[in-house]
Amino acid sequence: MAFSSHTFGFAIVLLCLFLSSFSVVISRSSRSSSQMSPGFYRRSCPRLKRIVRNGMQQAVAKEPRLGASVLRLFFHDCFVNGCDGSILLDDTPSFTGEKNAFPNRNSARGFEVIDKIKTDVEAACPGTVSCADILALATRVGVRQLGGPSWRLRLGRRDARTASQSDANRDLPSPRSNLSTLITSFGKKGLTARDMTALSGAHTIGKSQCRAFRTHIYNETNIDPSFAQARRANCPFTGGDSNLANLDRFTPNRFDNGYYKNLVVDKGLLHSDQELFNGGSQDSLVRRYSNRKNLFFFHFSVAMKKMSNIGPLTGTNGEIRTNCRLVN
Ligand code: HEM
């Protein structure tokens, strides 16, 4: 009797511990999500969406690749401690940002587009809209302008006061990654293998430098020989590291499913691209995306929504930066 009531009391204690930790988890997630909504700036900055649209329209008209560059900036922002604008911070003598992490150095671009939009937004609604939200909105607009899908985007992110070069080096995937490493690294951000495969379809726009695909076109066998040959013309075995090639060989300025059409004929540009169609778990999905643009668009939108919600700063965390390159 004494034993069983003791056991009973113990079970109650365990149950309470379980319930209280559960409610902490619930209140934490509902706290940040209840503070974010698509209409977050409806009253405080009614012109926001128009300003972002105009800024992206100008940029993409001048250079369509900028739509791709901004999309990549957003990915590199979200994967490093959440979508908090940390990638936008410049290095200073007393501050090390993420711009010189290996995946970003001499590669991440499009910062001026965000600066220009931020200047216009500050003129209309000073001190109101975060750089993190401007980047999220500009990304959505850019994808749409190049013919891609749209998605429901919650706003209300705030800007980080910190950045981490070492976390950027750790969390941003390398083009040398194999499939299991890619799945694991997206998994660490709460994204599934399907999300990873759909998000990689972002490589249907934009360009890569020779140094990122040299090994794939010279030393690997899972590549169409004539495609490898063609790419070698502008990417020598030594030198020419920053020479550019389109990630999608046919429609680099069109957000479509061309990326997957390339993969199924062994014409992926990066080693990591071709890993998605190389006899592994993602082959059948890649094949379906190559035949069904709408399915790709649907899965891409779902995954972008998830990626946009990684680790936002809300409430009184972080700040609204005045200049996206500098902590206030
Ligand atoms: C799956 C793992 C990924 C790897 C290993 C990877 C790697 C790369 C590399 C090496 C480049 C070329 C950079 C350069 O040469 O300067 C690139 C470009 C690009 N990436 Fe990814 N990426 C990945 C996923 C993504 C995702 C998830 C997105 C967005 C949702 C994305 C968007 C882009 C875009 C749009 C470009 C072209 C940028 C431009 O032209 O300025 N990538 N990526």
Ligand SMILES: *[C@@H]1O[C@H](CO)[C@@H](O)[C@H](O)[C@H]1NC(C)=O
């Ligand atoms: C993938 O790459 C990782 C890291 O380089 C390595 O440990 C692992 O064995 C590789 N997996 C496969 C299936 O090749």
Ligand SMILES: *[C@@H]1O[C@H](CO)[C@@H](O)[C@H](O)[C@H]1NC(C)=O
């Ligand atoms: C290709 O492989 C050769 C022989 O293993 C090696 O010496 C060379 O560095 C590799 N080149 C690239 C670009 O990976």
